[in-house]
Amino acid sequence: xxxxxxxxxxxxxxxxxxxxxxxxxxxxxxxxxxxxxxxxxxxxxxxxxxxxxxxxxxxxxxxxxxxxxxxxxxxxxxxxxxxxxxxxxxxxxxxxxxxxxxxxxxxxxxxxxxxxxxxxxxxxxxxxxxxxxxxxxxxxxxxxxxxxxxxxxxxxxxxxxxxxxxxxxxxxxxxxxxxxxxxxxxxxxxxxxxxxxxxxxxxxxxxxxxxxxxxxxxxxxxxxxxxxxxxxxxxxxxxxxxxxxxxxxxxxxxxxxxxxxxxxxxxxxxxxxxxxxxxxxxxxxxxxxxxxxxxxxxxxxxxxxxxxxxxxxxxxxxxxxxxxxxxxxxxxxxxxxxxxxxxxxxxxxxxxxxxxxxxxxxxxxxxxxxxxxxxxxxxxxxxxxxxxxxxxxxxxxxxxxxxxxxxxxxxxxxxxxxxxxxxxxxxxxxxxxxxxxxxxxxxxxxxxxxxxxxxxxxxxxxxxxxxxxxxxxxxxxxxxxxxxxxxxxxxxxxxxxxxxxxxxx
Amino acid sequence: xxxxxxxxxxxxxxxxxxxxxxxxxxxxxxxxxxxxxxxxxxxxxxxxxxxxxxxxxxxxxxxxxxxxxxxxxxxxxxxxxxxxxxxxxxxxxxxxxxxxxxxxxxxxxxxxxxxxxxxxxxxxxxxxxxxxxxxxxxxxxxxxxxxxxxxxxxxxxxxxxxxxxxxxxxxxxxxxxxxxxxxxxxxxx
Ligand code: SF4
Ligand code: SF4
Ligand code: SF4
Ligand code: SF4
Ligand code: SF4
Numbered sequence: 001x002x003x004x005x006x007x008x009x010x011x012x013x014x015x016x017x018x019x020x021x022x023x024x025x026x027x028x029x030x031x032x033x034x035x036x037x038x039x040x041x042x043x044x045x046x047x048x049x050x051x052x053x054x055x056x057x058x059x060x061x062x063x064x065x066x067x068x069x070x071x072x073x074x075x076x077x078x079x080x081x082x083x084x085x086x087x088x089x090x091x092x093x094x095x096x097x098x099x100x101x102x103x104x105x106x107x108x109x110x111x112x113x114x115x116x117x118x119x120x121x122x123x124x125x126x127x128x129x130x131x132x133x134x135x136x137x138x139x140x141x142x143x144x145x146x147x148x149x150x151x152x153x154x155x156x157x158x159x160x161x162x163x164x165x166x167x168x169x170x171x172x173x174x175x176x177x178x179x180x181x182x183x184x185x186x187x188x189x190x191x192x193x194x195x196x197x198x199x200x201x202x203x204x205x206x207x208x209x210x211x212x213x214x215x216x217x218x219x220x221x222x223x224x225x226x227x228x229x230x231x232x233x234x235x236x237x238x239x240x241x242x243x244x245x246x247x248x249x250x251x252x253x254x255x256x257x258x259x260x261x262x263x264x265x266x267x268x269x270x271x272x273x274x275x276x277x278x279x280x281x282x283x284x285x286x287x288x289x290x291x292x293x294x295x296x297x298x299x300x301x302x303x304x305x306x307x308x309x310x311x312x313x314x315x316x317x318x319x320x321x322x323x324x325x326x327x328x329x330x331x332x333x334x335x336x337x338x339x340x341x342x343x344x345x346x347x348x349x350x351x352x353x354x355x356x357x358x359x360x361x362x363x364x365x366x367x368x369x370x371x372x373x374x375x376x377x378x379x380x381x382x383x384x385x386x387x388x389x390x391x392x393x394x395x396x397x398x399x400x401x402x403x404x405x406x407x408x409x410x411x412x413x414x415x416x417x418x419x420x421x422x423x424x425x426x427x428x429x430x431x432x433x434x435x436x437x438x439x440x441x442x443x444x445x446x447x448x449x450x451x452x453x454x455x456x457x458x459x460x461x462x463x464x465x466x467x468x469x470x471x472x473x474x475x476x477x478x479x480x481x482x483x484x485x486x487x488x489x490x491x492x493x494x495x496x497x498x499x500x501x502x503x504x505x
Numbered sequence: 506x507x508x509x510x511x512x513x514x515x516x517x518x519x520x521x522x523x524x525x526x527x528x529x530x531x532x533x534x535x536x537x538x539x540x541x542x543x544x545x546x547x548x549x550x551x552x553x554x555x556x557x558x559x560x561x562x563x564x565x566x567x568x569x570x571x572x573x574x575x576x577x578x579x580x581x582x583x584x585x586x587x588x589x590x591x592x593x594x595x596x597x598x599x600x601x602x603x604x605x606x607x608x609x610x611x612x613x614x615x616x617x618x619x620x621x622x623x624x625x626x627x628x629x630x631x632x633x634x635x636x637x638x639x640x641x642x643x644x645x646x647x648x649x650x651x652x653x654x655x656x657x658x659x660x661x662x663x664x665x666x667x668x669x670x671x672x673x674x675x676x677x678x679x680x681x682x683x684x685x686x687x688x689x690x691x692x693x694x
Contacts, residue, residue, distance in 0.1 A: 445553075
């Protein structure tokens with residue numbers, strides 16, 4: 001505990017609201033009737049289903065595989081039957097429906113055969129990364145980046161420092177705090193496994209200085225001096241990757257770069273616990289701690305099976321009236337509002353916050369007070385970014401380092417004109433990203449078009465037309481196939497609407 | 506006088522040779538310039554390859570513009586934004602535009618009705634960007650990530666089993682809207 005801590009720019013001490021939910025032990029949420037498991041709960045490519053409707057599955061069985069490296073598989077959270085595979089509401093700011101596998105639970109909660117890995121310390125780091133990949137583990141702090149990819153990058157480069165992040169700085173959220181208090185040994189063991197997987201030279205577990213119980217739990221469970229425990233001052237957003245790295249090391253992640261560029265890998269405490277389960281028992285990621293809090297009767301942390309509808313969890317904590325409240329996934333600063341109570345808890349859902357609906361007064365013009373710049377932890381000038389986004393001057397926004405904004409929400413929080421600054425920044429970011437993607441697609445299409453033209457020219461030059469007989473064969477085949485296809489169409493049409501007049505299309 | 510003639514010749518000859526070289530290279534230089542200009546222009550065209558401009562695709566239209574023989578406002582999907590881009594590259598004023606704003610229609614892609622496709626390969630031949638997969642006498646399918654929705658595969662299909670439908674890509678191209686302003690409804694063409 002004698003590490004010299006550094007300061008990051010901006011930031012603010014916020015009312016935490018954590019007392020609502022951090023006292024009571026977590027509850028095991030009962031088995032829901034149905035589980036909705038989205039194929040895309042992580043950054044990267046969606047998983048591909050490998051079960052069919054009607055199949056029986058057991059808890060922990062693979063139901064959708066990862067075809068690409070930057071993708072993770074999805075496993076059944078309980079035993080039951082595959083009811084459907086189709087589009088259902090998923091956690092997304094625009095309330096999209098996306099492909100989900102729906103499992104009807106059979107109530108037995110029967111485990112699939114799982115197998116622990118042999119002693120991890122003797123395992124090749126690459127094999128350990130593979131186990132983590134196969135168990136579907138992603139960053140559980142909220143971003144959902146596939147863990148094996150981060151570890152793989154870490155292993156390729158020399159990792160000076162592994163940080164296990166338990167700095168849960170956002171107000172109201174206490175799931176990591178509870179997890180540390182209840183599963184400190186998992187986290188420590190998981191931290192050692194991750195350290196082995198990246199061959200890290202040092203390992204730090206960081207928490208906030210207002211988490212005394214969690215600290216005690218870690219101190220008790222820690223049986224060695226290979227891991228350092230650090231409590232950082234409580235100030236939002238101390239748990240942001242870049243802010244935490246700065247606090248612990250005094251170093252800055254380069255602009256546009258990643259922690260690994262300065263030899264650091266950072267993982268959330270819940271991810272470490274998931275790694276522990278994956279390695280020692282072969283358990284895939286199928287449940288997580290979720291804080292259910294806000295304007296509800298019994299705020300609490302629940303251990304929830306992935307795929308459980310948000311509504312079940314919230315009702316469990318005594319909430320009934322969905323019409324008067326807003327549901328926020330995540331915390332009040334960075335969370336996203338959703339309107340559909342049936343969306344499922346997914347790998348990245350750390351908190352469900354219920355707030356009273358209130359109509360906010362409209363935004364006023366910027367008075368250039370500069371408060372937003374004072375609190376920005378990324379050292380940006382939010383008001384300048386705002387003016388650029390307002391004018392759709394995206395070049396200017398990028399020049400002013402729009403993409404360094406971590407969307408912490410502090411600027412909007414302090415703005416006396418109530419300007420929803422972060423929404424402007426998200427707008428500008430997606431506009432820029434979509435534009436870039438469009439350009440890339442256009443470039444691909446251009447190449448395909450030119451290639452096709454060249455091929456056509458060559459074909460025209462080299463191949464004389466086929467002999468007469470072959471052409472006749474072809475014509476006959478076509479004629480016959482066309483009439484078959486037509487009659488099939490008629491048949492289908494008649495089956496569907498027998499009285500439809502022929503001829504209208 | 507007689508002695509100076511060969512001398513004069515000696516001076517003039519290299520000059521003549523240089524001139525000949527220049528003449529020989531001039532047309533080629535011009536071609537190079539057109540090729541380069543074509544590339545620059547092609548890069549700002551939408552690459553829908555829909556032929557609504559009257560040319561066989563974006564690159565052929567770009568070439569025609571580069572040669573300076575056609576109007577700048579023929580690209581339909583690109584609309585006036587593309588026209589302005591072309592004018593900027595050519596250093597010209599955009600014509601008092603008769604072109605509409607690019608119609609911001611929801612992107613579409615072609616969908617093949619597998620129950621009716623007879624595997625005649627005609628659509629594959631028509632598709633300018635190789636967005637259709639299939640082999641003779643097999644059911645064909647459109648690759649949604651590549652199809653530009655140009656519709657060129659529709660007319661050749663002998664059993665009319667291809668149609669255009671809303672692109673599923675819009676799911677992934679989600680964009681946050683600007684706060685405080687409702688997105689104006691799309692003009693209906
Ligand atoms: S806090 Fe709000 S009003 Fe003040 S400078 Fe920033 S954007 Fe403008
Ligand atoms: S949301 Fe972005 S711009 Fe605003 S304070 Fe946070 S990092 Fe700075
Ligand atoms: S109209 Fe535009 S998009 Fe279509 S082929 Fe011509 S240049 Fe390309
Ligand atoms: S599949 Fe059809 S609509 Fe799509 S790009 Fe090819 S020809 Fe155009
Ligand atoms: S043109 Fe029509 S029938 Fe022929 S292969 Fe294409 S979709 Fe099938």
